[in-house]
Amino acid sequence: MRSLDFPALIYILLPEVFRIIELFHFHKQVNMYESQITLVMDTICPWTYLGKKRLDEALAQFRASPSSSSISFDLQFSSYQPSPSRPETIPxxxxxxxxxxxxxxxxxxxxxxxxxxxxxxxxxxxxxxxxPTGNSFPAHRIIQQVQESHGPEVTNKLVDALFRLYFAEGRHPGEDDMLIEACVEAGVGEKEAKDLVGDKTKGERKTKEDIRSIGMDIDSVPTVIIEGRRRDLTLTGLKEVSEYVKAMETIKKEST
Known part of the structure; x- marks a missing residue:
């Protein structure tokens, strides 16, 4: 029986190698744990502003590490107001x-x-x-509406824009023009942004109920809740980047 030369053998075995690789990747995807990180925040809280940036850095570090091969983290935002009755405008x-x-x-x-x-x-x-400063509720209403209709990526950009406009540029936290600008910067169409900001009743009741409900469980921001298979981890107050990374590593070990 004539033996096969090396190139012919490779040609025969290559499809099987590709099949095994595909099965390996499929197995990894099926077994990857999808965790949700919830940032409980207020758009006018400087501690939350800093906490969001540290959390972003922690997520970037974790996603660049080997640990990210078996778990993914999606970031979502929950609204909280320490002072819901704060005046609409404080000059x-x-x-x-x-x-x-x-x-x-x-x-x-x-x-x-x-x-x-x-x-x-x-x-x-x-x-x-x-x-100026004022009541942050208009921004929270917009955040929750965008999160519901556009998902985490656009909402993340929206929150970053709101923080930048308030803390870097000194803008009013609930002003219509500022909210529209933040929405457009995040990727929401201008007409949709104007309609969303202009309709003050859309999502108003639900956002107020959510803020009230969140307030029953926490009393300060930022609060970061990392969901796990066995348990959730809650980090209250401003933490170091390393503390957020450590919490993600713990969730990874317990969930995969």
């Missing part, structure tokens, strides 16, 4: 913070601002303490 956020948060102690406010700047610097993000 001067610095003056408001001085009186309401620092008991008119200018030195205390200065130290707070310097501390926040020192935390923002390693993340390469600006943080402003001037400009």
């Amino acid at each position: 001067d956020r610095a003056a408001h913070a001085l009186h309401e948060k620092h008991n008119d102690n200018e030195e205390a406010q200065k130290l707070f601002e310097e501390h926040m700047i020192s935390l923002a610097k390693p993340l390469n993000i600006p943080i402003a303490f001037t400009g």
Whole structure:
């Protein structure tokens, strides 16, 4: 019987090799655990602003590691307001913070601002303490509507845009023009964005109910909840990037 030469043998075996590779990838996909990370946040909270950036960095580190081969994390946002009755518009956020948060102690406010700047610097993000502020509910309503209709990727971009416009540019957190601009920047069509922002009743009741419900379980932001097969992990308050990564690694070990 004539033996096959090496090229002919490769030609015969190659389809079987490809089949095995496909089965391997299919097996990996079937066994990959899909976890959801929920960031409970307020768009005017500087701690949440910093926490979102640290969480982004942690996700990037984890996704670039070998651990990501058996688990994926999708980020979603839950709205929370520490002060739901906050006035719609407060013309001067610095003056408001001085009186309401620092008991008119200018030195205390200065130290707070310097501390926040020192935390923002390693993340390469600006943080402003001037400009108007107000009630963040209009932004939360938009976030939840976009999350429902456009999914996590667009919503993530929307949240980043809202944070940037408020903390870097000093814009009003609930102003129509600002909300429309943030939506368009995130990838929502301009007409859809204008309609969404203009219809104040769309999603209003549900968003208020969700905020009220969330408030029964937490009392501060940011709060990060990482869903796992055996248990969920909750991280309350601003954490280091390494702490978020460690929590993801724990969920990975317990869920795969």
